[in-house]
Amino acid sequence: MMLLAGTVPLKDLPLIAGEVRAEQGFLVADGHRIPCTQGTGAMISAALAVTDYLKLDRPRIVIAGDVGQGEGSRSIYEYLIQRMPELSAKVLTLHYCLPDMALTKRLCEVVVSCEEKPVMIADAASMYAAKAAGLAVEFDIFAPDATEMAFLADSDATHPAYIARHLFDTDITETPKLVTAAYQHQNAAKLLLVKGAIDYVVRDGEILTTITEPNIPELEAIGGTGDTITGLASAFVYAGLELHEASIIAAKANRMAGKFAQATPATKVRQIINHFPAVFEEHLCQWSGVCYIEGGN
Amino acid sequence: MKDLKRKKKASFEGGGLVIFREVQEAMKAEKVLKGADYKVKLVAPPPQLRKGCDLALEVNLVEQLGLERLFKEKDIEYVDITPLKLETSELLNIVKVTDFGDWVMVKAGNMKITFDKNDGMIVNTSGGGCPDIPHLHAEMIGKKLTEAPRPRDIGFTLCALMLDRALEEGIDIWQGGRQS
Numbered sequence: 001m002m003l004l005a006g007t008v009p010l011k012d013l014p015l016i017a018g019e020v021r022a023e024q025g026f027l028v029a030d031g032h033r034i035p036c037t038q039g040t041g042a043m044i045s046a047a048l049a050v051t052d053y054l055k056l057d058r059p060r061i062v063i064a065g066d067v068g069q070g071e072g073s074r075s076i077y078e079y080l081i082q083r084m085p086e087l088s089a090k091v092l093t094l095h096y097c098l099p100d101m102a103l104t105k106r107l108c109e110v111v112v113s114c115e116e117k118p119v120m121i122a123d124a125a126s127m128y129a130a131k132a133a134g135l136a137v138e139f140d141i142f143a144p145d146a147t148e149m150a151f152l153a154d155s156d157a158t159h160p161a162y163i164a165r166h167l168f169d170t171d172i173t174e175t176p177k178l179v180t181a182a183y184q185h186q187n188a189a190k191l192l193l194v195k196g197a198i199d200y201v202v203r204d205g206e207i208l209t210t211i212t213e214p215n216i217p218e219l220e221a222i223g224g225t226g227d228t229i230t231g232l233a234s235a236f237v238y239a240g241l242e243l244h245e246a247s248i249i250a251a252k253a254n255r256m257a258g259k260f261a262q263a264t265p266a267t268k269v270r271q272i273i274n275h276f277p278a279v280f281e282e283h284l285c286q287w288s289g290v291c292y293i294e295g296g297n
Numbered sequence: 298m299k300d301l302k303r304k305k306k307a308s309f310e311g312g313g314l315v316i317f318r319e320v321q322e323a324m325k326a327e328k329v330l331k332g333a334d335y336k337v338k339l340v341a342p343p344p345q346l347r348k349g350c351d352l353a354l355e356v357n358l359v360e361q362l363g364l365e366r367l368f369k370e371k372d373i374e375y376v377d378i379t380p381l382k383l384e385t386s387e388l389l390n391i392v393k394v395t396d397f398g399d400w401v402m403v404k405a406g407n408m409k410i411t412f413d414k415n416d417g418m419i420v421n422t423s424g425g426g427c428p429d430i431p432h433l434h435a436e437m438i439g440k441k442l443t444e445a446p447r448p449r450d451i452g453f454t455l456c457a458l459m460l461d462r463a464l465e466e467g468i469d470i471w472q473g474g475r476q477s
Contacts, residue, residue, distance in 0.1 A: 011432075068457065070334075101311075124426025125425075125426035125427045156380075160407035160455075160456075161407065165391060168391065
């Protein structure tokens, strides 16, 4: 099972744990309609696009409404802390939440004690909490953007708003320096998928490859296009690809969907997501060797 | 003798510190924040952070914006809200601007706002990872820079604070562009 967890911007939405499907531009879970906009919604939508295309089991989700006060975030952490051992997840992706270092520590302790440890992926504030709590090395994939990469490189920062100025000023081409610093301070996951004008795929401190084409600079302005990469990478890992393969294909597919959508800075992430099936149809077989999977897994 | 086990208190590490001049003010703040469901802990600040008192509140740093607003509402005086780690105690205060032709993207810290040069309409916000950010995204898109709700007013986190800075800069750029 692939388990995707994070908050959604619906204030009164209770904790929902279970199945999800896409329907008419929304996610539907437990009778609730969740917008496929920036954040956890975009991440889940992208993962769903992969599982539906490859005919895999759909992801299970753990979501709760939270507009910044933290109640929904805490309910997600508590649910996962209580239930992870029995869920037998193969992949666990943690996404938007109010960062809580103590709860992240408790969750990591539980996950490590699972009979079979899931692949652990973190992005957004779940990644901030994991780094700030000194737990980065427990994770398999972090998916930072360029500023968040500077945050991982700054050994003392507990949030990207507090990174040292000289690191913020670093150009994307200097990401290798930030990568080195992050690994030196043990503030990086086993694999980093750094999202930006140049996407970097880094394993244990070694830059395996960069992805620059197609070059769609407008994607940076579109809220949710980093979230979709995380959803894609999660689903490709679940499909059985190696972490680095999944990350490379996720980065390529996101760029290509931007191209297909003829993205401008005013494009919405939903319009990018709509193009994933066509991107997979045209490129996935060539990129991955995964041309069709019979049944689910 | 019966071994009375104390219920272990849930641990809390917030990464941020509120510094007060008066001990009483720190205690008042603790009561107000707990009443509003914030997780806080009264602590002694490290010596280098002592600014006239010896009592501080450990808070979740990411909730800085909501804390500041509540302090203002409840008339609580404080000296500073700062990370526990000193070397990074300054909030990032530089912005980067990207010109996309018909649109301008303004980036403050990890947050970006993009608007239409012609009418000042916000077409996208991006970046960040805290739960108020998707909410702000939904609330701000399709509104003019000058008419959109301020993240400072309806957000709760450091990400919202940075988005507010980006918005402020965007307003300056747009109004400057109109005047020239």
